[in-house]
Amino acid sequence: MTQSLRLRLLVGAVLAIAFILLLVASGLSRIFSNYVADRYRADMSAIIDQLAAGVEFSGGRARMTDEPGDPRFELPGSGLYWQVVGENDLRFRSRSLWDVELAADALQAGPYGFREGQGPDGALILVQLRDLVLETPEGNRPLTLLAGFDRKVMDDAISEYHGAMTIMLVLTAAVLLAAAFLQVGIGLAPLSRLQDGLALVRSGRTDQLPDAGPTELRPLVGELNGLLRERETAIERARARASDLAHGLKTPLTVLLQLADNLPDRERSMIRQQVDLIRQRADRQLQSARLGVEQMAQTGLASLTGKLVSVLAPVTAARGVTWQIGIDEGLTADMDPADLAEALGNVLDNATRYARTVISVSAERDGAFIRLDVEDDGPGVDDEDLVAIARRGVHLAEDEGTGLGLAISTDVLAAYGGRIMFGRSERGGLKVGLFLPARP
Structure with a gap:
């Protein structure tokens, strides 16, 4: 079963x-066909009444004193016929029958209560038959009166009606379908507006959905606004706990550093390094806690990258390293600016340490993500080490770092549903690809 509500409504x-429309077509067809048959039946009955009034017996002989006046009775094969049959080979018939005699016992049961036979040209005719007895001075005289018409005439009339009715019903169906599409579109429009409102909340432009729209959706909007208020409360609590934890760790770490000043150089350096490691890991955990509740902002890549490069450019300028930036102004990542700055800043900082002459930063759409590539022309990384460099504590070279930078970037992107990839740049150094979530 399709998951599309719009498609379900339209199919229904x-x-x-x-x-x-099929019921209407069937009903109208039956009504019109019966109406046409009733009209022909009434016409044939009128002709038979005229025939019965026009037969006279005098001196034991029968004659037609008054024949139906329709001129079609005078034309052979005209499509309209009558016949009178009595005892002792008494026969009267219209000239339209020519030399064909309609035998009552040879007629078959036909549609709409008529009997069916063959006319002078071999075409099927529908016949209405009536038996009666005339009272005469010489006694009662039995007669069989017949009046008929070509079946094709009535079939053509019904067929023409069906053609006109089909056109009418097709036009009606088109109008009703257009009305259904319009109704579904108007009916589902509030859901689209609700989606737009949620997008504004997700982007951080507003914190509540507007309490407007159809009555049926207002309870849902109220529940969503309540959920958003609860989420805001959870954010504030998480921030308070993070702040408390940060302050709680600050004093013990300061005391440890002060105690380390009384130790020999080797032990003092080791303790300082471990304290820095604890601080970075604590910051990372605090950041992860914040990521769990705050992922609704959007960040312009070009603007943020420009700010980060402006901070790092003085460091690289002293070594003659240039920057090549190729990012469209319209590219926007669905990430908090601080989180993206941390993830990208670690990658750019790594590039500044190893680049020889140039660092390249470029971005492009890649399905539901934006791929941001950072390349340098440094020594690069061996293929067997590419998988390991994002692990905590792994160094690209002997330096004074803690090996947490790229691991932190990996954690930040993973929290937003993104990922990071490492490869060899065409410039010879490392190529880092950051896949950032982006709205279609």
Whole structure:
């Protein structure tokens, strides 16, 4: 079953319209066909009444004193016929029958209560038959009166009606389908507006959904606003706990550093390094806690990258390293600016340490993500080490770092559903690809 509410409604509307129009078509066809048959039946009865009034018996002989006046009775094969049959080979018939005699016992049962036979040209005719007895001075005289017409005439009339009715029903179906599409579009429009409102909340432009729209959706909007208020409360609590934890760690770490000043140089350096490691890990855990509740902001890549490069440029300028930036101003990542700055800053900082002459930063759309590539022309990393460099504590070279930078970037991107990839740049150094979540 399809998951599209719009498609479900449209399919239901199409099936309902088709079913109703089929019922209407069947009913109208039956009504019109019966109406046409009743008209012909009434016309044939009128002709038989005229025939019965026009037969006279005198001196034991029968004659037609008054024949139906329709001129079609005078034309052979005209499509309209009558015949009178009595005892002792009494026969009267219209000239339209020519030399064909309609035998009552040879007629078959036909549609709409008529009997069916063959006319003078071999075409099927529908016949209405009536048996009666005339009272005469010489006694009662039995007669069989017949009046008929070509079946094709009535079939053509019904067929023409069906053609006109089909056109009318097709136009009606088109109008009803257009109305159904319009109704579904208008009916689901509030859901689209609700989606737009949620997008504004997610982007951080507002913190509540507007309490407007159809009555049926207002309870849902109220529940969502309540959920957003609870989320805001959870954010404040998480920030308070993070702040408390940061302050709680600050004093013990300061005391440890003061105690380390009384130790020999080797032990003092080791303790300082471990204290720095604890601080960075604590910051990372605090950042992870914040990421769990705050992932609704958007960040322009070009602007943020420009700010980071402006901070690092003085460091690289002293070594003659240049920057090449290729980022479209319209690219926006669904990430908090501080989180993206931390993830990208670690990668750029790593590039500044190993680049010889140039660092390249470029970005482009890649499906539901934006791929941001940072390349340098430094010594690079061996292929067997590419998988390990994002692990905590792993160094690209002997330096004074803690080996947490790229691991922190990996954690930040993973918290937002993104990822990071490492490879060899065409410039010879390391190529780091950051896949940032982006709205379609």
